[in-house]
Amino acid sequence: TSDTDRVAELVTWGLLDVTWSSFNIITALFFMWQISWQLTLIVMVIVPIIIVVATFFQKRIIVQYREVRKVNSKITGAYNETITGVRVIKALDREEANLREFGKLTGEMYQAGYRAAWYSALFLPTVQLISAVAIVSIVTYAGVTVNNNGLSVGGMYAFISYVLFMVWPVQEMARVFAEMQQAVASGERIFSLIDAVPDIVDKPGAYDVDHLRGDIVFEHVDFQYEEGKPILCDFNLHVRHGETIALVGPTGGGKSTIVNLLCRFFEPTGGRIMLSGHDYTDLTQHAIQSRIGMVLQTPHLFSGTIRENIRYGRLEASDQEVEEAAKLAGAHAFIEKLEKGYEEQVGEGGVLLSTGQKQLLSLARAVLAKPDIFIMDEATASVDTLTEALIQQGMDTLMKECTSFVIAHRLSTIRNATRILVIEDGRIKEMGTHRELLKLGGHYHRLYTQQFRQEVVTQVDELATLLADIDMSAVEDASAPPADGRTNGKVTVDLAFAD
Template structure:
């Protein structure tokens, strides 16, 4: 696993087509819902643009020629379409919510399943916080991208496309002006959003450092006082809050600049429309309602453009999240059953460690040519200094790890030829540090054998000498 994947906030990932495809592939099992989702969004986007077109008709066919019947006619269409729009919006939100939860559910399940199958060595190498964030923020970010992100993009693309079609229908020359300006606005908006996101990420990073500093200073207050570290700590803290101020200021500044910049660009489009529209109007090539509709289209288009920019800018982070989640679901457990492993009904016989070599980290050998024989029925104790390798021997025996050299045999057979299940289900182990799972004591005792009867559970408690203090 690459080292940089442990750095939570850093992300060096660029757009990666393969990962995007894998993210989208999460939708495959729900393709029917996805189609429904796209159709409802298309309907909504079409209606959004059509309403503006209807307003144009009200002006041109009703208000300008003072024709009340035409106004009423168009308003009736307007009203019934409003109803359709409301239903479609409701449907879209429901479908998106359900899709998001299903994808999130699936991801969590796959991740948990994979995690359970990992060997202990995986947990040695992988920090808990790293795994936790895969389960929480990363999987959520993926689910968000393929639902709400997809919703925003689909809606924005349909909306812009349908608006442009209506504009082309009303006046193609003016529409071409808008078509030329829209990409510029989109690019500027994306650049802005990217910078804003980077700055906010910076703010979050510094914020977590500040939280860490609070935590250390409050929980270590006695040491701070005893060593008279107050002044030094205050100075250090001052540097952090100073950085925080700078970063927040920059983020706020960019955010404040974003909307005016985009609006300014669209003002160019509006200016061009007023000018060209006026000329066309004088030539009787365009109506008042038409010019007004153009205004509405361009003004309203700022929303989908902002949505597009936001999703695009966030996508980089979602891709990084996806890569981290996939790296978890892709990692293959180091310890697995060998292809022809056999399952034995019972394990009896001598246990022999023959010239066993073992290390957790390659440059740090723990066992070298280690030999041990435990005869059947024998009771032995391993005694030695801390870090001497006692727990390691037990870990190897349980096959939580496998020898790097030499072999371990049970009843004369190399235990690598047995299935993990047949070895581990026949071992009892009392850990150095006991761990209780949530639930009752009875449930905890039953943890290793779910089919155990109450009597068996009580029997086990008595045998281990725990019955007395439980009762």
Template sequence: MSDTAHTHQEDEFHSRLDTGMWLKLFRRARAMPRYLVPLIATAIFIAAAETTLSFMNKWVIDGVDRLGRDAPFALYITAFLALAALTSGGVWVFIEMAGNLSNRLAHDIRRDGFDRLQELEFAFYDTRPVGWLISRLTSDCDRLARIIAWGTLDIVWGSVFVTMIAAALLWINWRLGLIVLSVLPPLAFVSYWFQKRMLLSAREIRKYNSRITAGYNESIQGVRTTKTLVREAANLGEFKELTTRMLDASVRNARQSSLYYPIVATLGALAGGLALWHGGVLVNTRFLGADFTVGTLILCVQLAGMFFHPINQMARILTEMQAAQAAGERVLGLLATEPKIKDGPAVLERVKAEEPKAANRADGNTPPISALSRSVRIPPAPDGLPARIDTVEFRDVTFRYENGPVVLQNFNLTVRAGDTIALVGPSGGGKSTIVSLVCRFYEPVSGSILINGIDYRERPLQWFQSQLGIVLQAPHLFKGSVRENIRYGRLGATDAEIENAARLVNAHGFITQLDRGYDTEVGAGGNRLSTGQKQLISFARALLADPQIFVMDEATSSIDTETEQLIQRGLETVFAGRISFVIAHRLSTIRNAARILVIGRGRIEESGTHAELLARRGHYHELYTSQFKRERLEAALNE
């Protein structure tokens, strides 16, 4: 699935180093002046100290050359020790600051990325595999934070050091300075040539790394299917192809780096050699009147040699930035992705206007919503409009998934509080699309979905979705205890409310028989429980939230008959007073529904009660009788 999506993402990237992107990331570091300012200050100090050290060498050499044993050696030693102590202190400060900055940046980027992932609509996840997203929030975040912190140090230190050295060489002897600086144009050309190639190979590495992470995720999740279909060898072959491509890209990138650094080092050695040659000529002519001492010659050679050390460091940072740019583009792309389903300006204004009123209400005195009854009042909606949902209406709704065919065309439906609407029909007919639109996981392409006569896009998204209770075919439990998983429906619920919700859906009996009752750990994804037990817990969780709209998406299709009967006995309580949508695989689940809709090709083909639809002897009659015969046959075979 993901190759197309990944390719699309790669095509959006820049073909060269994007300074604008790195400046955006650097702005995050600027928001931490407590660490950034000392980091920059110590980088400048270290550059000045290293330049000063070369001049101190000249001072000592010329002093000994002139005074011999009478030179002030104690003064020299004291000066060198003082400079070494100050330099060591500076190094400690920048290591401390860079480490703090790096870790805090990684923390903030991860937090913002996770927050954005929770805001994004379902359509975003339709084209992004899990591995792609995991890579963004783990390795990519760490890499970017490290480069921003330590790269800032090296770039500031390197640029200041290079500037000081160049100024010193030109001040000592402008001809000598120009000779050393003459190697900069070829260095710039070499850097530009390698930059483009290393950037492309680094981007390939990140691309295949994301696909490999996705491959791990899919293989672990689908390990049972793999083993039952004996697909191990085939899966290994496909995975090996991905890792081979990443290996090729990694070797190519390493080869480019291994060529780039020696070329830069060679140019540095060339500059030092030229400085030594020209300086030697000047020393030889000093007896003819030129004021160029041996100490000055050694100073120039040292400066010429040191000149390319910071350039090497900055070249290394440049290489790392090239390698990490793909990660930066992806992370910033994720952070910059605006949710397509979000509150509009008018909704935000209404919510903001209601904030003072909400603050004036008694803090914590609003009665909690009870999982037992609809008689307890519903807390006010944050936009000041009626909080009780009395009707949900589809009005001329047309919908298609991105780049897909039309799923619903001019669809109309009105549901009132207390109604249970059952949706049946063939796969792909539009049943799940209808409930996804009701839940505002997607929004209509045209037409409107109205809540109490108001387009639900004019109500706060978070408030509306907090009124939903959803039970899916494959329930998901989080790692933790049974109690914690039920409480996930309403974090402020008491233990008594949790147990009441479990009793209402007939889950209390099996929970009390577990080793530690409600405190039993369910394992990752609930793998320590059966599918039926997980389903009952998910029912209790949804009921605890006391939703005004309840959705069951084939929630009983993968459980045994005994568990289904337990659930059915609790459905009457669950549905009481609520708007309920039930997508049913087992038609016996929906015989008591107020209205049954047969959905096919995105429209309502039949509508009525169970008895009315059977009497019509249409599509529903055919579905029901064929399923009834099949269940009778299965029961007879089991006996």
């Protein structure tokens, strides 16, 4: 914003000031020439000198202002990270350390800004000094020639008046020139963004299709983010329409890379990907990405109402369609409990809602889009068990109509997948249904057994705590004689048996 403001100020007021000053200078030079062309030539001698001085200062001012804009970006980024991560900062007691780091950045900003301001402030007095030397030269020359039937006293006075009339516009142009260096530094940043070329572009002649409801084929796909560091190596996979493919495996194995390639956020460095019989690089990016629904581990909502965020999945959807999508995703129940319902504001990034609620809205948005391909990337990793059940219910509804890819570490959520792929080091290590992989006794079996054991231990601990609470209350009841004189031994025996 500050960059565009500086460029806008230069283009508007700066351009106006330069135009006005140039007109005044040309007018003054015309009348000065009429009075004495010799003295006018003396005045014009200072022009190359001013150009040399301006070039000297320009090279130094622009370097400092570039540094100012660079450090300003770092300060803005640090400020944003500090605000968004304030809870982590407080939890780790990092306030003082972050303050020192921020102070270091602002110190760099001060030093660069000081040097730029110093050069800018020095430039104008230098121009004024050169102008004063020119006036002294004119007065000296006129004084010498006035006794030799040269310029009269009145003519000399008029000429000097025009010189003084011209000095102020020259100084004004010098001021604009100094400000222009700061605007140039800002303009470089703006145009570097505008001129940035996307890594993924449509081929000439790329075309759209009516749908992508067909098979998905990865043929000998290779991919690497950095040269010499392969992520996928000779990856092959044939997915039939309507299948649900679950991807599991260690972190960094290539699971997210597979779905990123499928969405064409990146393109394979080797091999090809076929969608419904089309090489997907022959299709437009819009043809692919407009038919893919995605729910991520960290859902993102935009400032606005709940209705507007769900409608983001399909902008032309009616209110009834929005609400129907929320019902299918399991979000309608909590929305109805809100004071304004679907018109409730979610806040910036959805800060007014819980993670589970944001995830349900993200799922509703995907349901509304009616995608041909549906992707869930760790969508249930940060929610409680009840919310996970709602998300699972919404997923089941959506998956009936499309081909689905699910990345999950909670293996209980993918037991019903058509096929489960264990991805390790960019290759498929194991593939099959839930039962087939358990019988295989490999990596998936170990993962599932470990998670199942942990879940059982957790449930037993919760049950033991519950029974202990019940036992304590029963003991308290047993210590008091009942109204009918009978004992509570039956309760105690039953509880002992339950333990």
